[in-house]
Amino acid sequence: MTNSNEDIKCPVASTLKFIGGKWKTVILYYLTSGKKRFGEIAVRIPTISRKVLTQQLKELERDGLIFKEQYKEIPPRVEYSLTDLGKSLNLVFKEMSNWGLENVLNKK
Amino acid sequence: MTNSNEDIKCPVASTLKFIGGKWKTVILYYLTSGKKRFGEIAVRIPTISRKVLTQQLKELERDGLIFKEQYKEIPPRVEYSLTDLGKSLNLVFKEMSNWGLENVLNKK
DNA sequence: CCGAATCCTCTAGGATACTG
DNA sequence: CAGTATCCTAGAGGATTCGG
Numbered sequence: 001m002t003n004s005n006e007d008i009k010c011p012v013a014s015t016l017k018f019i020g021g022k023w024k025t026v027i028l029y030y031l032t033s034g035k036k037r038f039g040e041i042a043v044r045i046p047t048i049s050r051k052v053l054t055q056q057l058k059e060l061e062r063d064g065l066i067f068k069e070q071y072k073e074i075p076p077r078v079e080y081s082l083t084d085l086g087k088s089l090n091l092v093f094k095e096m097s098n099w100g101l102e103n104v105l106n107k108k
Numbered sequence: 109m110t111n112s113n114e115d116i117k118c119p120v121a122s123t124l125k126f127i128g129g130k131w132k133t134v135i136l137y138y139l140t141s142g143k144k145r146f147g148e149i150a151v152r153i154p155t156i157s158r159k160v161l162t163q164q165l166k167e168l169e170r171d172g173l174i175f176k177e178q179y180k181e182i183p184p185r186v187e188y189s190l191t192d193l194g195k196s197l198n199l200v201f202k203e204m205s206n207w208g209l210e211n212v213l214n215k216k
Numbered sequence: 217c218c219g220a221a222t223c224c225t226c227t228a229g230g231a232t233a234c235t236g
Numbered sequence: 237c238a239g240t241a242t243c244c245t246a247g248a249g250g251a252t253t254c255g256g
Contacts, residue, residue, distance in 0.1 A: 011199050011208030012133040018212075022127060022249070025120040038218055049250050054219055075217045076256080092207050093120050095200040100119030103193060104126075107139060130229070146238055155231055162227095162239060182236080183237040 013036060015092065018063050023048055023056050028086060031066060041044040065089070123200065126171050130182060131156055131164050135193070136194060139174060143189040 019025050023045060030036065030044055042053055057080060060066045063087035071077040129135050131153060138144065138152055150161055165188060168174045173194035178187040 009213060010134045010215055011205040012137050012138060013131075013208075014212040015208040016128070016133055016203040020124070023121075026118045029118060029120050049252090050219065051251085052249055055249085057222090067224095070218095073217095074256085076219090078218060088211065089207060092203040093199075094198055095203045096123040097119040099197060099200050100121075100123040103196065104122040105119055106115060150238090157232090158239070159231085159241090180230055181237095184236080184239080186238060203252095 017088060018089075019089065021054060021056050021059065023052065024060060025093070025096070027060065028065065028082070028089065029038070029097075031080060031082050031086070032093070035079050038078045038080070041080070042099075043045075058101075115164060125196065126173060127200075129164050130166065131160065133201070133204070135161075135164060135168065136173065136190070137196065137205075139188060139194070140201070142208070143177075143187050146186045146188070149188065156179050168194075 019028065026045055027041060030041060038053075039056075041057075042048070042050065045053070048056075057066065057068070061068050061080075064083055067078050067083050067086075069079045069081070071079075112202075118149070126172070127136065135149060138149060143151075148160070150158065151167075155207060165174065165176070165183075168175050172191055174188050174190070175191050177187045179187075
């Protein structure tokens with residue numbers, strides 16, 4: 001879901017470019033509750049591979065939604081947290097969460 | 109973005125399953141202003157191929173977000189409109205639209 | 217512990233041509 | 237006009253291994 005310019009200028013679709021990855025909403029939503037280490041996120045999403053997790057985190061960082069803190073220790077420690085831009089998605093997530101709860105999860 | 113069950117129960121992600129296709133938000137957003145014919149949608153989204161448009165419409169119909177009316181005339185006429193479930197996404201779209209306008213479209 | 221490096225699979229999405 | 241029917245490709249996503 002990289003930015004490409006060949007597209008329609010649809011505000012809704014442009015938002016999707018940022019959060020449209022398969023795991024991005026899950027990651028961002030999880031980070032809502034505060035700073036998390038790489039391993040914590042990985043545990044929380046058992047079905048994601050390390051590579052993909054790294055990828056998605058990189059894209060989120062590139063898009064300015066999350067912030068990466070790296071401690072040069074042994075063993076290494078890396079922490080991810082939401083930037084202001086990332087936090088500004090909370091209204092979007094709130095509505096998406098409501099809709100998902102009402103119309104999907106509580107439906108089956 | 110078909111429904112698969114192997115995933116986390118994340119409300120936000122489950123919503124994405126419904127609107128996560130490349131063109132789905134654009135289509136749904138356009139249908140907000142009322143019932144539209146296949147051709148009208150195609151014109152509105154010039155860069156989409158007929159096949160893909162058909163695909164996305166089918167999935168949206170399967171997911172209960174849009175309703176398809178088919179008139180057995182020559183030449184054929186087909187009209188798509190939002191279902192109640194589709195309309196219930198308006199809050200989600202509103203927030204996504206706001207965010208996209210503020211943080212993407214008006215940023216560059 | 218974190219993640220870079222490979223290699224591989226799968227499918228969403230695209231180009232084009234044909235039909236009732 | 238509104239689709240099918242083929243064929244094709246890029247890239248998202250996955251499994252595994254290696255390294256600081």
